[in-house]
Amino acid sequence: MYGRAEPRQQPGYACEECRKKKLRCDRQRPQCGACANAQIQCEVNDRRVPRGPKKGSIGALRSRIVALERRLSTSQNEDGDGQELSLTSESPVKENASAQFPLPDWDITQHEHPSGNSIPLAWGPPPDGLPRSPLLFPDVSVLPTIAASYPSPKQSPPSIGDVYVPDLAKADLIQLYFDRVQPIIPILNKPKTFRWMNDSHNMSEAQQCLQYAMWTSATAFSSQFSGFQETMYAKTRFMLDQLDLSGNDALVCHIEHVQAWILITFYEFSRTNYRRGWLSAGRVFRLVQFLRLYDLDSPKPLGAEHEEDPISIEEKRRTFWIAYCLDRFISVSEGAPMTLSEEVVYTRLPCLDIDFQRGLVPQECFLAETMSSAEIRPYAPLAECVILVTICSRALSHKQIYTIETLYSNIPLDFASRHDWLDGMLTRRLNNLQANYPSITVAENPMIIFSYMVAHAAVIYLCRIVESLSRNDQNQTVVWEFQERGFWAAQEIARLAKEHEHLGYFKAHTFMPLTIYLSATRLAKHLEIRKGDLETNQARVVENSLHISIDALQKLQSVNNLANYYLQLL
Known part of the structure; x- marks a missing residue:
């Protein structure tokens, strides 16, 4: 038979003793079998409220939900705001x-x-x-x-x-962070980070925000965690916004707070849109200024010095220099003024990564000393990137000064000497890169690849500035020389972008599409300028490099929205 021939339980109520011991009561009266065997009094409470919802309550709830959804939908249509409040549309009642x-x-x-x-x-x-x-x-x-x-x-x-992330997945995200995010945003000391992450009961709110920012940024460098990428980002932004608004002391700001905003800003550039990343970058710059991270190593007045962990100071240095590079990337891309002024920086360059992770923090030079030095010596990949992006920003300032001088006088003052000085400094930095990071080791470090691409982008930028002289019938020999150098630099960027495929685009620097975009525009302009002078084979070489640059941007756009942004500008 498919149904039960008799009811599951006897009619009536179970006695209190059977309920207490969670036994099946035979419900005999005046004494059940269990109480009779135990020789105890059998008590029955016949006024107990039945379990489960009242009869008809489920139908009433369903009716109220339908009515509520109808009223919400009507109100939203009248307001025209397009927002939806999802209560029951995705799952049955x-x-x-x-x-x-x-x-x-x-x-x-x-x-x-x-x-x-x-x-x-x-x-x-x-x-x-x-x-x-x-x-x-x-x-x-x-x-x-x-x-x-x-x-x-x-x-x-x-x-x-309410996406649930298991502990094993969180551990995987942290490992993914240190494998793919840390090489291009090297701001955290791994042993120190694991110490405060393992002490969850004493974790501050700023550290909680940083932990979520690490998880969120790691999801941008992998396809397996894309399912809860948006939810993790929304949660992190919510936590950061609340931390900004609900601080108990307006004069206190922790370095983890700035680091979390840096990670989220890089995430927004690569996964949301350019405008949102740019606005978040402004908040990063203000927090950096608030903490005076640009003035970490200036001489302190007597009595004001206090002992601080060298690793913590180095983390602050690296946080500042990442924000400094971010400021330069945006300014060079948009031709906008810079927020963090180079002239007031009194923070030493970051030390070598291997020393930083081991807890050994030797004192490095200041940026101004390195820019004026001709010494060939190894620097940390982040320090190399800082120096090269500073040359790019000085080239931008050089162009802006030239524009102003041309506007107010017919003869720009000291243009040639300033241009030669930038060109000589850039040549020394390229020689230093090639001496300390030869082509054999370039493919092992995405930051070094990016530093090479930034150096070649600076050559292209100087070429653009010199080309503006042609309108004034200046020395055409210098113009043609820089056009050839710009063409060579664009080819080198295309070649490095092609080599990066072997390392994987998930490990590519977030702003690598900017350098590839400069390469593509330079190659396209070279075809336009020299189309009457190039032989068939030479034109084919240029077109091949241009195709490689565009193809790299097309492949990058699946993991980095900046690539799509620059593809639209081409």
Whole structure:
């Protein structure tokens, strides 16, 4: 038979003793079998409220949900804001409402949510007239909103999402961070980072934000974690925004706070859009200025010195120089003025990466000393990138000064000597790179590859400046010489972009598309200028390099939105 021939339980109520011991009561009266065998009194409570929802309550809940969705949809259509509040559209109604709408457990310190501070349903209070649903929190008559009580960074509204990330996946993300993100954003000391991450109970809010930023940035360098990439980013941005707004002391800012914003800014450039990354970069620059990271190694007045961990100081140095490079990348790309002025920097260059990770932090030179020195010696890959991007920014300033001088006088003052000085400094830096990082070891470090590409981009930039002289009928020999050098530099960038395929584009620097874009525009202009002078084979070589540059951008756009941004500019 397919059905049961008799009921599962006897009619009536189980006695209190069987309920207590979780035994099946035979429900005999006046004494059940279990109580009779134990020779104890059998008590029955026949006024107990039956388990489960009341009859008809499930249907009533469903009707209220449908009515609420209808009213919300009507109100949103009238407002025209296009935003949707998803309550039940993605999953069927279940009898247990609390199981249907689980709250996200984002608290990495495993503290419980405060009982008196419920998490708001939406980012802000609903407009007047819209109903508030008691379905998600049946014990609360009116849901509080962010406007009434600003939550801490440990809380997040359910609209962010409730993607569960297992501990093993989090450990995998951290490993992925140090394998792919750290080589191009080398701001963290690995042993120190693992120490405070393993001490979750004493982790500060700034460190929590940094941990989430590390997880988020790691998702941008892998395809296997793309499923919860957006949710992780939204959670990190929410935590950072709350940390900015809910600080107890306006004069206190932790270095982990700046580091988290740097990681999120690089993520936004590569995974969201250029505008959002640019705006977040502005916040990074202001935090750097707030902490005076540009003045870490200046002589301190007597009595003001205090002992600080050398590793922590080196982390601050590296944080500043990453922000400094970010400022230069944006300025060179857009021709915009720079925020972090080179003239006031009194922070030493970062030491070699291997020394930094081992906890040995030797004192390096200052940027101004290195720029004026002709010494051939190894620098950290980040330091090489800093020096080369500084030359690019000086070339930008050189162009802007030339424009102003031309506007106010017919003869630009000291243009030739300034240009020769930049050219000589760039040549020395290329020689230093080739002496300390030959082609055999270039492919092992994405930051060194990028440094080479930045150096060649600086050559292209100087070529652009010299070309502006041709309109004034200046020395055409110098112009043609720089055009040839610019063409050679563009070919080198295309070659390095092709070599980077063997290392993998997931390991490519976030701003590598900028250098490839400069290469492609230079190659296209070379074809335009010399189309009447080039032989068939020479034209084919130029077209092949141009095709390699465009192909590299097309391949990069699947992992970096900056590539798509520059493809649209071509």
